[in-house]
Amino acid sequence: MAVAVFPAAPAGELTAARWLAAANRILLWAGILLLILYPLLMVVTAAFVPPFLDDQPLKLSEFFTGRLLTAWVNTFRIGLAVSMLSLAMGGLAALLAAQTEREGWIDLLMSVPFLTPPFLASLAWSLAVGRGGYLSRFGLPGAALENGLFSFWGMALLMAAHYAPIVYFAVRAQIGRIPTSLLWAGRISGANSGRIIVQILLPMALPALLAGGFLAFASGIEEYGTPLVIGNRIGFPVISTEIGRLVSVYPIHLTLASALASTLLVLAGGVYFASHILQRHTNPSSKNNSQTMPDLLPLPLRIALWSLLTAYALLTVIIPYGSMLLTSLLRLVSVGPALGNLTFEHYAQTLTSESSGLRDALVASLSLALLAAALGTLIGVGCARASTLLASVALIPVATPAITMAVGFIRGWNAPWTAWLPLYGSALIVAFFYTAQFLPYAVQYARAGLAAIPPSYEWAARVHGASAGKAARRIIAPLLWPHCLGGAILIFSISFRELVGSVLLRPPGMQTVSTYILREFDQGNPAAGMAMGMIAVVAALVCITVARRLVARNP
Numbered sequence: 001m002a003v004a005v006f007p008a009a010p011a012g013e014l015t016a017a018r019w020l021a022a023a024n025r026i027l028l029w030a031g032i033l034l035l036i037l038y039p040l041l042m043v044v045t046a047a048f049v050p051p052f053l054d055d056q057p058l059k060l061s062e063f064f065t066g067r068l069l070t071a072w073v074n075t076f077r078i079g080l081a082v083s084m085l086s087l088a089m090g091g092l093a094a095l096l097a098a099q100t101e102r103e104g105w106i107d108l109l110m111s112v113p114f115l116t117p118p119f120l121a122s123l124a125w126s127l128a129v130g131r132g133g134y135l136s137r138f139g140l141p142g143a144a145l146e147n148g149l150f151s152f153w154g155m156a157l158l159m160a161a162h163y164a165p166i167v168y169f170a171v172r173a174q175i176g177r178i179p180t181s182l183l184w185a186g187r188i189s190g191a192n193s194g195r196i197i198v199q200i201l202l203p204m205a206l207p208a209l210l211a212g213g214f215l216a217f218a219s220g221i222e223e224y225g226t227p228l229v230i231g232n233r234i235g236f237p238v239i240s241t242e243i244g245r246l247v248s249v250y251p252i253h254l255t256l257a258s259a260l261a262s263t264l265l266v267l268a269g270g271v272y273f274a275s276h277i278l279q280r281h282t283n284p285s286s287k288n289n290s291q292t293m294p295d296l297l298p299l300p301l302r303i304a305l306w307s308l309l310t311a312y313a314l315l316t317v318i319i320p321y322g323s324m325l326l327t328s329l330l331r332l333v334s335v336g337p338a339l340g341n342l343t344f345e346h347y348a349q350t351l352t353s354e355s356s357g358l359r360d361a362l363v364a365s366l367s368l369a370l371l372a373a374a375l376g377t378l379i380g381v382g383c384a385r386a387s388t389l390l391a392s393v394a395l396i397p398v399a400t401p402a403i404t405m406a407v408g409f410i411r412g413w414n415a416p417w418t419a420w421l422p423l424y425g426s427a428l429i430v431a432f433f434y435t436a437q438f439l440p441y442a443v444q445y446a447r448a449g450l451a452a453i454p455p456s457y458e459w460a461a462r463v464h465g466a467s468a469g470k471a472a473r474r475i476i477a478p479l480l481w482p483h484c485l486g487g488a489i490l491i492f493s494i495s496f497r498e499l500v501g502s503v504l505l506r507p508p509g510m511q512t513v514s515t516y517i518l519r520e521f522d523q524g525n526p527a528a529g530m531a532m533g534m535i536a537v538v539a540a541l542v543c544i545t546v547a548r549r550l551v552a553r554n555p
Helices: 011-048 066-098 103-115 118-128 142-149 152-177 180-188 193-222 225-234 239-248 254-279 299-328 345-351 358-386 388-394 402-413 427-451 455-463 468-495 500-505 513-522 526-553
Strands: none
Touching: 011 254, 011 358, 011 388, 011 402, 011 427, 066 103, 066 152, 066 193, 066 239, 066 299, 103 152, 103 299, 103 526, 118 142, 118 152, 118 225, 118 299, 118 513, 118 526, 142 152, 152 193, 152 225, 152 299, 180 193, 193 239, 193 254, 193 402, 225 239, 239 254, 239 402, 239 500, 254 402, 299 526, 345 358, 345 526, 358 388, 358 427, 358 468, 358 513, 358 526, 388 427, 402 427, 402 500, 427 468, 427 500, 455 468, 468 526, 500 513, 513 526
16 A cells, blocks of 8 residues: 655755744733733732832722622622523424524524624613603603613613524524434423423533523623623612722722722633533534424424524514614604604715714724724634644633723723824724724634634645645635634624723724714714614624625535
């Protein structure tokens, strides 16, 4: 039997290749260190060793004030409420999707919240309810809904509706892996539908349910947008908004903000780790099911689940998007929806010089998001190809609250030894924050693409005399680029409307999409803000659709 032997490469070429690979690894580690590890290290250092950053030591009494203790209690309360509601909504929707032929429509509905920033949905709902809201104008109980919305459970319900898809897709995938033969065996043995669900389906889907619940809890405790819009109005402080207040409102207390951000990082990181452990036990079967599932939903329960899904559609799509679109088309919001009050001038402002900052905000967000997408893709692909350790470190922002990363950038790039570097207070630091916070998307897309490329392709090129660089350029790159482009598009779409880093890190005088929307609402011009919001949502929809199609065509 013939054995293929790699041709010996010239010593000079081999040495150059080794030096190039070493330089590449050094640059990648330097990028990960400066973008991720250094800011997080500065957060912890500022919390425990304040004199290192020329700060005063933190007094224990400052950490345990009545306001902060209330914020911690509220954070846990909202996290638990969001987790429970997300489990109910996502789990029941997954059960219905597994028992219907219209699961594609349910998947589409559950994907919509990913397009909508939570703060934007909250603002849209605030315009829809109330005595002068759109629901009241159309004869619906808008005043009663206002009392429900601006309450603890109203805020929890809006946040849970946004994070229920996390539970839904985890449970949906898990149910698809359960061997249908087990369910049919229960049916043949005489078990009714309720017993099959409780004793077979639920135990096997439980790890996915718990993992999704943990992720919803972590997302709830680190959420900033909805507590900012609704929580501040009802006097419901949480830790994320308290951190934002401490770093942006006089008297500024960066040491206390760092301590709170460090504690939130440990809490969120622990929850994400627990979710990761549970997800390792969510694959009971690797075989494809050749049989359909037995019908487990009696007609009354099926009707109830469809009714619940309709209510979810009203909560996440119909009412908020209707409110956003209608507001963006109104010349005067106080006049309300009337034919003579409709206009497209708020959208036209994006193309004119008389834009009151709208076009400037669009250009700023577009430029920063493009830069973040380019940097994130380059670093993400390099990390995915370099080593498992480097790729794992690059995934740390997944378990890092955005507010913690923002505080890290403030402490790290505003430190005394960085005074010579004009990074803090510039637009560039916002782009670097986007890159760091959303780098895991690029890494995951690149890893998925590399996993789909058989190693034999590169080996064949090397056997025929191609260098490592040529094999990567001619073999790996053409096969990998659709996944890389998909990751870049996803980073762009999320960065384009990012809130936390934009609020806390942008230089004075610069507006992004999210800060422009908040400013217009504060100044009593919600129509222009909602026009910007609709542009951001449409941009996200187009980007995510293109990214999914690219990956679907090149699995």
